[in-house]
Amino acid sequence: MDKNSFETALALDANDPLAQYRDQFVIRDPELIYLDGNSLGRMPKAAALLGRDLIEKQWADRLIRGWGEGWMDMPGRIGDKIAGLLGANPGEVLLADSTSVNLYKLASAALAFQTGRSKVISDNLNFPSDIYILGSVIGQAGKNFQLEVVPSEDDIHGPEEAIIQALGQDTALLTLSLTTFKSGFTYDLARLTEAAHAAGALILWDLSHSAGVIPMSLAAAHVDLAVGCTYKYLNGGPGAPAFLYVRKDLQDRLSNPIAGWMGQQNMFDFDLDYQPAEDLRRMLTGTPAILSGSLIEPGVEMLIEAGIEEIRKKSVLMTDYFIQLAQTFLVPLGYSINSPSPLDVDVRGSHVSLGHAEGLRIDKALIDEYKIIPDFRAPDNIRFGFAPLYTTYVEVYKTILALKEIVEAEVFLRYSQTKPTVT
Numbered sequence: 001m002d003k004n005s006f007e008t009a010l011a012l013d014a015n016d017p018l019a020q021y022r023d024q025f026v027i028r029d030p031e032l033i034y035l036d037g038n039s040l041g042r043m044p045k046a047a048a049l050l051g052r053d054l055i056e057k058q059w060a061d062r063l064i065r066g067w068g069e070g071w072m073d074m075p076g077r078i079g080d081k082i083a084g085l086l087g088a089n090p091g092e093v094l095l096a097d098s099t100s101v102n103l104y105k106l107a108s109a110a111l112a113f114q115t116g117r118s119k120v121i122s123d124n125l126n127f128p129s130d131i132y133i134l135g136s137v138i139g140q141a142g143k144n145f146q147l148e149v150v151p152s153e154d155d156i157h158g159p160e161e162a163i164i165q166a167l168g169q170d171t172a173l174l175t176l177s178l179t180t181f182k183s184g185f186t187y188d189l190a191r192l193t194e195a196a197h198a199a200g201a202l203i204l205w206d207l208s209h210s211a212g213v214i215p216m217s218l219a220a221a222h223v224d225l226a227v228g229c230t231y232k233y234l235n236g237g238p239g240a241p242a243f244l245y246v247r248k249d250l251q252d253r254l255s256n257p258i259a260g261w262m263g264q265q266n267m268f269d270f271d272l273d274y275q276p277a278e279d280l281r282r283m284l285t286g287t288p289a290i291l292s293g294s295l296i297e298p299g300v301e302m303l304i305e306a307g308i309e310e311i312r313k314k315s316v317l318m319t320d321y322f323i324q325l326a327q328t329f330l331v332p333l334g335y336s337i338n339s340p341s342p343l344d345v346d347v348r349g350s351h352v353s354l355g356h357a358e359g360l361r362i363d364k365a366l367i368d369e370y371k372i373i374p375d376f377r378a379p380d381n382i383r384f385g386f387a388p389l390y391t392t393y394v395e396v397y398k399t400i401l402a403l404k405e406i407v408e409a410e411v412f413l414r415y416s417q418t419k420p421t422v423t
């Protein structure tokens with residue numbers, strides 16, 4: 001069969017061992033091709049049902065009694081399930097706050113712990129919020145601290161060797177996105193963690209674009225700290241609380257910089273003297289967001305059932321397929337592949353960026369005329385997220401044909417170059 005034919009896409013779907021999961025998501029418009037599950041995952045049908053139960057029964061009927069009937073345990077209960085996807089142990093992951101706030105908490109705690117060390121290392125592929133947060137943390141930690149942002153040579157691959165070179169006796173913390181948000185480059189978690197430890201530094205991973213799609217073992221790699229979003233591949237819903245991970249043996253040695261009553265050892269004693277909980281609960285601050293937090297559970301359970309290894313297999317096959325079709329049909333039209341190539345499969349996440357001088361207008365045409373939703377990341381990246389539980393190979397194929405037509409027939413000329421508020 002011609003590997004560039006529509007029949008090949010149909011055959012890949014027919015042989016997809018995860019195909020049955022698509023039906024477990026709410027899909028109102030079957031013609032909409034949704035390639036933004038790396039930014040906001042689709043809604044699981046089970047989350048829609050749970051949402052009704054939360055509003056009509058748990059909140060309306062049970063009122064304050066709900067706290068003793070599962071709400072109080074929610075951050076740890078769902079945290080333990082997420083731990084299963086990250087290769088962490090029970091009691092090492094909690095739902096709390098947003099990714100940015102969790103990064104602030106864990107990075108501040110790490111700097112306070114690392115006395116006598118003054119450097120924080122990251123890279124220029126990291127999500128901007130992470131770099132802003134590190135700036136605040138360092139600003140508050142005092143003049144002696146500095147941030148070193150190691151640049152990538154091609155803006156696609158993480159500067160792994162240069163980071164290892166930069167680590168030294170003065171490094172307090174290395175913090176990186178495991179999968180970078182633009183190119184999808186994915187670091188070697190075990191290698192970088194080991195290099196940080198060899199220099200005496202702590203490591204803090206941002207797992208936002210990796211959780212639920214990249215197999216990993218935080219336990220085997222002995223990772224110190226991690227944070228991540230739940231609204232991407234975990235399908236937790238818009239603005240759902242994030243997760244944080246602290247390795248067991250570090251938990252009673254790190255202090256929460258925003259101490260609050262939810263992290264107090266015996267919170268219902270209402271003692272004015274703060275005594276942090278001995279376990280990870282000390283990293284909580286205020287009342288957990290029960291409605292949005294609870295809705296994360298069905299998506300996580302589905303990922304566990306499908307199996308992270310099977311999910312990764314499809315993600316690799318699908319991103320390979322997309323890149324191979326893009327090389328054949330799109331590169332001759334001026335598109336570039338701004339993500340690791342097929343040969344670099346080990347360092348690729350589950351999203352792929354295509355560059356084009358008319359990227360923004362092509363993105364607008366895709367959404368407006370072809371019902372295809374990717375997103376756009378400046379300066380010229382059209383970013384396509386492949387969520388193995390619901391993206392089909394036929395959708396991938398149709399997207400390539402649309403991208404081809406938009407340039408060949410100059411469809412993009414119908415769109416302005418003005419950037420919309422949300423891209």
Ligand SMILES: Cc1ncc(COP(=O)(O)O)c(C=O)c1O
Pocket residue numbers: 098099100101127129130177181206208209229242
């Ligand atoms: C890699 C990464 N880190 C951090 C964030 C910020 O997350 P939040 O808005 O939940 O703080 C995002 C948001 O998309 C992200 O992609």
